[in-house]
Amino acid sequence: MTSGLWELVLQGVWVTIQLLFFSSLLATAVSFVVGIARTHRLWIVRFLAGFYTEVFRGTSALVMIFWVFFVLPPAFGWQLVPMWAGTLALGLTYGAYGSEIVRGALGAVDPAQKEGGIALSFTPWQRMKLILLPQAVPEMIPPFSNLLIELLKGTALVSIMGMGDLAFSANLVRLALQESAEIYTYVLLIYFVIAFLLTRVMRGLEKKLKAGVGKAPQKKTAAVPVPEGSGVS
Amino acid sequence: MTWDWSAVSDFLPHFWDGLLVTLQILVLGSLVSFGVGLVWALLMRVPSRWVTWPVGAVTEFVRNTPLLVQLFFLFYVLPEWDITFSALTTGVVAIGLHYSTYTMQVYRAGIEGVPVGQWEAATALNLPVRRTWTAVILPQAIRRVTPALGNYVISMLKDTPLLMAITVLEMLGEARLFSQQNFQFTEPLTVIGVAFIVISYLASLALRALERRLAH
Numbered sequence: 001m002t003s004g005l006w007e008l009v010l011q012g013v014w015v016t017i018q019l020l021f022f023s024s025l026l027a028t029a030v031s032f033v034v035g036i037a038r039t040h041r042l043w044i045v046r047f048l049a050g051f052y053t054e055v056f057r058g059t060s061a062l063v064m065i066f067w068v069f070f071v072l073p074p075a076f077g078w079q080l081v082p083m084w085a086g087t088l089a090l091g092l093t094y095g096a097y098g099s100e101i102v103r104g105a106l107g108a109v110d111p112a113q114k115e116g117g118i119a120l121s122f123t124p125w126q127r128m129k130l131i132l133l134p135q136a137v138p139e140m141i142p143p144f145s146n147l148l149i150e151l152l153k154g155t156a157l158v159s160i161m162g163m164g165d166l167a168f169s170a171n172l173v174r175l176a177l178q179e180s181a182e183i184y185t186y187v188l189l190i191y192f193v194i195a196f197l198l199t200r201v202m203r204g205l206e207k208k209l210k211a212g213v214g215k216a217p218q219k220k221t222a223a224v225p226v227p228e229g230s231g232v233s
Numbered sequence: 234m235t236w237d238w239s240a241v242s243d244f245l246p247h248f249w250d251g252l253l254v255t256l257q258i259l260v261l262g263s264l265v266s267f268g269v270g271l272v273w274a275l276l277m278r279v280p281s282r283w284v285t286w287p288v289g290a291v292t293e294f295v296r297n298t299p300l301l302v303q304l305f306f307l308f309y310v311l312p313e314w315d316i317t318f319s320a321l322t323t324g325v326v327a328i329g330l331h332y333s334t335y336t337m338q339v340y341r342a343g344i345e346g347v348p349v350g351q352w353e354a355a356t357a358l359n360l361p362v363r364r365t366w367t368a369v370i371l372p373q374a375i376r377r378v379t380p381a382l383g384n385y386v387i388s389m390l391k392d393t394p395l396l397m398a399i400t401v402l403e404m405l406g407e408a409r410l411f412s413q414q415n416f417q418f419t420e421p422l423t424v425i426g427v428a429f430i431v432i433s434y435l436a437s438l439a440l441r442a443l444e445r446r447l448a449h
Contacts, residue, residue, distance in 0.1 A: 058430035060391040063405055067426060070418035074235075149297055156299035160398055167302050180309035188298045188306065195297035224342040224381045225335070227388040 001182065005173050009183075012169030013190060019083065019155045019165060020194075023090035024148060030095025035102025036128065049099070056096035062157050065089040069161050086158040094151045101143045105136040138209040145202035149195050156191075166190060240420040244411050248424060251407035258325055258393045258403060263386050265329025270336030275366075277341065296334040301395050303327050308399040324396035332389050339381045343374035379447055383440040387433050404428065 037049035056064070068089040073079045080088065109132050117127035159168035170187040174180045210216065276288045295303070304327045308320065318326070347370050355365040394405035402410065408421035 054434065055430060058433045059426050060394045060405075060429050062394040062397075063422070063426050063429060066405065066409070067422050070412065071422050075419065153297075153299040153301075156301040157395070159301070167299065167305070170302065170305070174305075174309060179313070180306070181313060184302065184306040184310060188294070188302055191298045191302065192294055224346070224378055225338045226381055226384050227335070 001173070001177070005176060008169045008172055009166070009186070009190075012164060012166040013194075015083075015164050016152075016155050016166040017194070019086055019090070019158065019163075020152055022083070022087040023094065023155070024151055026087055026091025027095040027098050027147075027151065030091060031098025031102050034095065034099035035106065038099065038103045039106055041124070053096045053099050056093050057100070059093075061090065061093045061154050062160070064093050065157055065161060082158070082161065082163045086155075086161070086163055090151060090154055090158075094147060094154065097147055097150075098144065101140050101147065102136075104143075105140040106132055108139060109135050135213055138206065138213055138215065141202060141206040141209060145199055145206070148198055148202065152191065152195055152198065235419070237417065237420060240415065240417045241424060243415070244408070244421045244424060247407040247411050248404065248421075248428070251402060251404035251425070252428065254321070254401065254403040254406075255390075255393050258321070258328065258396060258401070259386065259390055261325045262328040262332065262389055262393075265325060266332035266336050266385070266389070267382065269330060269333035271340055273333060273337035274340035274344065277337070278344070292334040292337060295331060300328065300331045300392055301398060303331060304395060304399050320396075320400045324399055324401050328389060328392060328396070331392075332385055335385050335388075336382060339378045339385070340374065342381075343378035344370060346377055347373050376447060380440060380444040383436075383443065387436050387440070390433055390436065391429065 034049045034052055037045050038053070040046055040049070065086065068080070068085045069082075072085075113131050113135065114127060117131045122130065155165060156167040159165050159171065162168070166187055170183050173183040177183065273288060273292055277285050279285060304324060307323045307327050311318065311323070351369055351373065352365070355369045360369065393403055396403055397406040397409065400406075404425045408425045411421045412418045
């Protein structure tokens with residue numbers, strides 16, 4: 001491989017990282033808003049949040065990407081820049097998975113903590129901010145870490161729409177060299193390294209957050225795994 | 234927003250074709266992932282580092298890299314080594330292998346969840362290793378994890394559209410082809426989006442019923 005082709009791959013890495021960054025921000029925001037809304041006291045808010053989760057969790061991320069690229073522009077008369085279209089589709093889909101994580105972690109906080117907040121006449125918002133979230137957030141980190149890896153894998157989907165990410169650059173190099181084994185091996189390795197670094201960062205974050213509430217990081221146990229955020233609950 | 238019902242009815246025959254292919258991928262892919270995942274899980278219990286380390290590394294690698302790139306890898310690299318499959322077979326193998334790295338974790342948890350007493354009873358009855366696994370451990374382990382495996386099948390359903398990228402005409406592939414021929418994107422894409430939601434919702438209901446039955 002020539003240095004010109006490597007440059008192409010590096011540009012792809014950069015686009016993938018940008019997309020990962022923006023869509024994970026959007027997904028986090030959506031997860032918390034929808035996840036907290038699912039514990040709201042008004043049934044209509046709970047219903048709407050649940051409906052959102054079911055719709056975006058039920059459909060495929062790739063179908064969602066197609067929808068944002070092809071259906072939104074004629075329907076609403078605006079065309080999104082590919083980066084934002086990709087961010088929107090991935091963020092909304094993975095945000096729906098994340099909202100299940102948030103809801104699960106909030107539900108797992110000892111009910112006595114919430115009752116304590118009521119007894120001290122905290123407002124619902126104060127209870128959420130000062131009691132529930134500080135205890136629930138550290139528990140969310142391990143599943144969020146898995147979801148982040150899924151999101152990284154999901155960013156490759158935008159290459160189908162012609163966005164120049166890492167998977168797309170692999171395609172270009174394949175066409176240039178008429179040879180695929182080498183480049184695809186490199187690209188898979190690059191994805192693996194990014195995933196490895198992400199898990200390390202998330203583990204550090206978990207340690208730090210758990211220290212804040214006086215807990216040790218989770219030990220590895222053989223719980224039956226479920227796909228991130230999914231599951232029939 | 235314009236919605237054209239005649240486009241929907243024009244698309245429906247293609248939709249059924251695509252649905253059939255999607256379900257085919259799902260069934261075959263699930264079988265591959267259940268089988269290969271069990272092999273991985275059993276290999277991980279071989280008491281030798283020379284087996285567990287490579288198996289662990291390979292499965293970790295496959296689990297943490299995008300299915301799309303793996304599909305391209307199999308689709309473009311295998312022919313260079315003079316191994317040619319149809320696009321559908323390649324896709325089923327890729328998706329099955331990818332998900333086998335998830336199902337292996339499910340099996341592992343199931344096997345570790347079998348009470349120690351069962352192992353001790355098998356030893357006390359002097360059962361050979363093979364009988365211990367096939368008659369005592371695996372039936373209990375697999376029963377425990379069937380709902381979890383079902384969750385991964387639903388997850389796999391949502392990854393089947395990726396096979397479109399290697400020219401398989403499943404639901405999304407059919408929708409794209411139809412849109413490009415007729416310049417109508419809204420209707421086919423919405424129809425298959427709704428279809429995915431409906432299928433995965435029905436599947437999760439079926440799974441819940443199965444879970445209830447297995448609980449007894």
